[in-house]
Amino acid sequence: MIEVISKETGNKEMVINMGPQHPSTHGVLRLELVLDGEIITKVRPHIGYLHRCFEKYAEQMDDYAKVIPYTDRMDYVSAINQEHGYVIALERMLELEVPERVEYIRVIMAELQRIASHLLGIGAFGLDLGAFSPFLYLFTEREKILDIFEKVTGARLLYNYFAVAGLMRDVHPEFKTDTAEFVKTFRPKIKELNDLLSYNKIFIQRTANIGVLPEKVAFNYAASGPVLRGSGVKWDLRKNDPYSIYDRFEFDIPVGTGEVGTLGDCWDRYMVRVKEMEQSLRIIEQALDGMPDEGDVMAAIPKRIRAKEGEIYVRTESPRGELGYYIVSDKSASPFRVKARAPSFVHLSLLPAISRGSLIADMVAIVGSIDIVLGEVDR
Amino acid sequence: MLNAVKQSWLTFKSIFTGMGVTIRHFFGPSVTLRYPEERMELPKGARARLFVNIDDCIGCNLCARACPVNCIDIETVAATKDVDLGKTSTGNPKRFWLTRFDIDMAKCMYCDLCVHPCPTNCIYMVPEYEYSEYDRSNLVYHFSNLEPEMVAEVKEKAEQEAEQKKREREEMMRKKAEEKAKKELEEKKKADEEATKNEKENGGE
Ligand code: SF4
Ligand code: SF4
Numbered sequence: 001m002i003e004v005i006s007k008e009t010g011n012k013e014m015v016i017n018m019g020p021q022h023p024s025t026h027g028v029l030r031l032e033l034v035l036d037g038e039i040i041t042k043v044r045p046h047i048g049y050l051h052r053c054f055e056k057y058a059e060q061m062d063d064y065a066k067v068i069p070y071t072d073r074m075d076y077v078s079a080i081n082q083e084h085g086y087v088i089a090l091e092r093m094l095e096l097e098v099p100e101r102v103e104y105i106r107v108i109m110a111e112l113q114r115i116a117s118h119l120l121g122i123g124a125f126g127l128d129l130g131a132f133s134p135f136l137y138l139f140t141e142r143e144k145i146l147d148i149f150e151k152v153t154g155a156r157l158l159y160n161y162f163a164v165a166g167l168m169r170d171v172h173p174e175f176k177t178d179t180a181e182f183v184k185t186f187r188p189k190i191k192e193l194n195d196l197l198s199y200n201k202i203f204i205q206r207t208a209n210i211g212v213l214p215e216k217v218a219f220n221y222a223a224s225g226p227v228l229r230g231s232g233v234k235w236d237l238r239k240n241d242p243y244s245i246y247d248r249f250e251f252d253i254p255v256g257t258g259e260v261g262t263l264g265d266c267w268d269r270y271m272v273r274v275k276e277m278e279q280s281l282r283i284i285e286q287a288l289d290g291m292p293d294e295g296d297v298m299a300a301i302p303k304r305i306r307a308k309e310g311e312i313y314v315r316t317e318s319p320r321g322e323l324g325y326y327i328v329s330d331k332s333a334s335p336f337r338v339k340a341r342a343p344s345f346v347h348l349s350l351l352p353a354i355s356r357g358s359l360i361a362d363m364v365a366i367v368g369s370i371d372i373v374l375g376e377v378d379r
Numbered sequence: 380m381l382n383a384v385k386q387s388w389l390t391f392k393s394i395f396t397g398m399g400v401t402i403r404h405f406f407g408p409s410v411t412l413r414y415p416e417e418r419m420e421l422p423k424g425a426r427a428r429l430f431v432n433i434d435d436c437i438g439c440n441l442c443a444r445a446c447p448v449n450c451i452d453i454e455t456v457a458a459t460k461d462v463d464l465g466k467t468s469t470g471n472p473k474r475f476w477l478t479r480f481d482i483d484m485a486k487c488m489y490c491d492l493c494v495h496p497c498p499t500n501c502i503y504m505v506p507e508y509e510y511s512e513y514d515r516s517n518l519v520y521h522f523s524n525l526e527p528e529m530v531a532e533v534k535e536k537a538e539q540e541a542e543q544k545k546r547e548r549e550e551m552m553r554k555k556a557e558e559k560a561k562k563e564l565e566e567k568k569k570a571d572e573e574a575t576k577n578e579k580e581n582g583g584e
Contacts, residue, residue, distance in 0.1 A: 066447040069490035133401050140410050154426035154504065160490040168491060169424070196400045201390035 004034070011036050020049050024128040024364045027374030031351070031363070038359050043352045047345075050378040058338035064090055064305040065164060067338065072158040074340060075376040077120050080113035080149075081318040082376075083162040088243055089314035089325040093307050096165040101295035103245045105171055106162060108179060108287045109152070110244075111280040115186070116145040117319035118273045125270060125368035126197050129206045134197045141189055148178055166301035176288055183281050183288075190278055198274060207270060208261030211354045211366035215264065221350045225321025225343055226276065227370055230256040230269030237317040249286045251279040266369035273371070306333065320344055320371060340379060344372040421506035426489045428507045429482050431522040435467040435501035438475035442493035442502050450486035451493060454479035456530075456537045469499045476533045477523050484510070485518040 006013045014035045020028040028049035034042035054074055058067045071086045072079040084106060091098060123138035146156045152171050153161040161168050197203055213223070218231045228235055236253045238246040254275030256268030307329035315324040321343030330336040347370045355366045412419060421427060438455040455475035458464050464473035494503055512518050525533070 061447060063445075066445075066492065069447060069488060069492065133404070137400075137404060143410075150425060151422040154422075154424045154491065155489060158488070158490075160492070168495070172424075192400050196397045199393055200397050201386075201393045 006036065006041065009036065013041060018363065020046075024367065026124060026367065026372060029348075029367075029372070029374055029377070031367075033360065033363065035360060038361075040355055040358055040360060040363060043355050043363075045348050045351055047348065047374070047377050050374050052379065054340065054379040055338050058335055061334050063333055064307070064335060067335065068162065069158065069160040071340075072160060073375065074342065074379055075318065075320065075323075075344070075373045076157060077373050078113050078117040078319045079158050080109050080161065081117075081316065081323065083159070084110050084244070085314060085316040085318065085323045085325050087162045087164050088316060089312055089327050090164045090305065090307075092314060093310065093312045093327060093329065094164070094302070094305065096302070097300065098165050099295055099297065099300055101292045102166055102297050102300075104287050104291035105167060105297065107244055107246065107249075108284055108291070109149075109161065111283045111287070112145050112148065112179070112182075114280050114319045115277050116142050118277050119145075121319070121368075121371040122193070122197075122270065122273055125365075125371070126203070128364045128368045129203065131197055131200070131203060134193060137189070137196070138193070141186060144182055144185075148175075148182060151175075151178065163298075163301045164305060166299070167297040170297050176291070179284065180288055183284055187278075187281060190274065193274065198271060204260050204267060206362075207266040207365055207369070210261075210266045210358060210362045211369060212262045213264040213269075213350065213354050217350075217353055218264070221353065222346050223321070223350060224346070225317065225319070226269055226272045227321060227343075227347050227350070229253065229272045230369075231264035232256050232258075232268075237315055237322060241315065243314070243316055246283075248290070249283045251282050254279065266365050269369045269371075304333070307331070307335075315341070318343060320373065320376070321347065340376075342376040342379060344374070344376040345379075348372050348377055421508065423506070424504075425506035426491055426504040428505050428510060429484065429487060429493075429520070430503060430505045431480060431482070432501040432503075433477060433480060433522045433524055435469065435499045436477055436480065436522075437467060437471050437473050437499060438477050439498060441496040441498065445492045445496050447490065447492065448486050448488060450483040452479060452481040452483075453477065456533050457540075458533075459536045459540045467499045467501070471499055476525065476530075476537075478525055478530045478534065480522040481519050482522065483519045485515050 004013050004015065005011070016033050016035060018031040018033055020030040022029075030046040030049070032044040032046060033040055034044075052073070054070055057070055061067055068083055068086060071082040075082050090096075119138045119142040123135040123142075126132075126138075127135040149159060150156045152175060153159040153168070155161075213227065213231050215231045215233055218228050218233065223231070224235070224237075232255050234253050234255050237243070238251075239253055254272050256263055256265075256272055258264070258268060259271070260267055309329060309331045311326065311328040313324055313326045315322050317323070322341065323343055324341030326337070326339040326341070327335050328337040350370060351366065355363055358366065438453065440453055440455070443449070443451040443453050454477075456478050458474055458476055464476070466472050489504070491504065510518075523530075
């Protein structure tokens with residue numbers, strides 16, 4: 001603990017560290033807080049505790065396909081979405097045709113993963129604010145999704161399931177019924193969540209009017225995903241820049257409304273995620289209906305990947321926001337450069353802007369509401 | 380005043396709605412397992428532990444090359460002419476002694492990339508997850524079934540054969556070189572003779 005005298009106000013200020021080992025920083029994030037009493041005057045996030053050289057590793061590999069398991073490990077909460085972005089980038093680079101059945105299975109998996117990721121984000125957010133039961137109930141649901149994943153891919157968290165222009169293995173015959181069953185049982189749980197947490201007065205008191213992110217600031221910091229939509233901006237890459245087969249489905253883009261407080265506060269960002277889960281269920285239902293029963297999912301996978309000289313940037317909507325991959329090829333067997341545009345990293349830079357002037361207890365709510373995963377921040 | 384009452388009423392209402400949900404869950408079915416007594420059945424195809432059916436392995440090294448973290452360590456020795464290692468159950472002829480086939484499960488990231496390229500499908504994942512160890516070196520699995528003496532023997536044999544082959548090749552090379560030198564010498568002689576003859580003829584004119 002260091003004490004400094006503020007140049008602006010002349011008050012005695014205190015510098016303290018929150019993290020890197022703090023239960024509510026969602027990983028190993030260190031926040032350097034400058035406090036005037038209980039009011040935060042400055043926040044400085046320190047990152048890098050989980051740095052694993054993803055981008056450098058990708059250059060080291062002797063095959064493009066060997067990078068896919070590493071993308072899983074960036075955002076380990078939504079691994080499927082990370083793979084999705086990477087394989088789409090490669091497919092566009094190589095100009096490959098993806099079989100219909102593969103696209104449908106991918107969309108179903110990606111949307112299931114989005115729900116799983118939001119369940120964790122919401123649950124941990126509630127847990128940080130002292131609501132313990134919702135966390136457990138949401139995890140029960142998340143486990144069901146992970147069970148589906150385990151049955152299909154063989155792994156519970158880091159799947160390595162998507163391959164370039166294909167999938168590593170076909171889904172099992174009960175996949176459709178399993179997923180439909182989950183969709184049916186999950187719908188009432190969202191209402192239950194609203195009863196238990198969303199409209200709970202204590203929860204609202206802790207999140208409404210806290211960490212307000214105005215639209216303009218969100219634009220300036222290049223926010224995306226639920227954080228941007230929480231500020232009332234209708235922007236979703238699945239609709240605005242459709243990739244895969246998202247243009248075939250009907251779904252809404254939920255945005256923040258300022259229902260219980262100011263537009264763009266923590267509660268709005270939270271509620272966008274809750275509503276998004278419902279939309280994901282809609283997409284899954286439509287995709288289950290449209291999914292062809294026949295088709296080899298492994299037939300189109302190229303034996304060796306040789307990209308032409310060039311570069312590509314592909315952005316996809318991960319549960320946390322715009323996930324971009326910038327890949328440069330120099331004709332060799334391995335990528336010359338892979339850069340991941342991680343939404344968590346961008347959103348973390350928002351912290352100083354939206355937490356100035358709030359109480360130290362609200363810092364936890366703000367960090368929880370932008371839903372960062374440190375694996376993706378540090379890569 | 381009215382507002383305060385309304386707010387308190389809303390607070391109570393929301394808390395009791397939440398309580399209702401909790402109580403329903405409380406009397407609902409249990410979702411957890413008492414782990415050591417009850418165990419979860421892993422689905423078929425779960426990726427939990429690598430296994431190699433060494434009898435079917437042809438030592439092609441494809442799995443080791445596919446691994447992103449290089450945790451498969453294979454050493455092969457070519458079988459000498461006098462032994463026949465037989466065939467795998469898939470009908471591929473075996474040509475190598477597998478003197479070492481180690482997989483470091485502590486390094487493995489269960490990505491399944493080594494499973495797909497195997498031509499005989501002899502490396503695969505098994506749904507077995509209780510294999511913690513106190514010492515990390517115990518997680519290096521040795522799949523090769525050759526005894527150390529056997530390894531030494533086949534290595535020596537293979538070396539001898541290689542030596543023999545090398546010697547034979549060298550012999551052949553030498554012979555060839557000798558023949559070539561001889562030929563060249565003869566040609567040179569001939570050329571010389573012809574040259575002198577020509578000179579003589581030219582000189583005679
Ligand atoms: S599963 Fe992946 S990391 Fe493990 S040995 Fe196979 S290729 Fe290597
Ligand atoms: S790919 Fe299969 S056959 Fe080849 S070395 Fe590996 S385990 Fe043996």
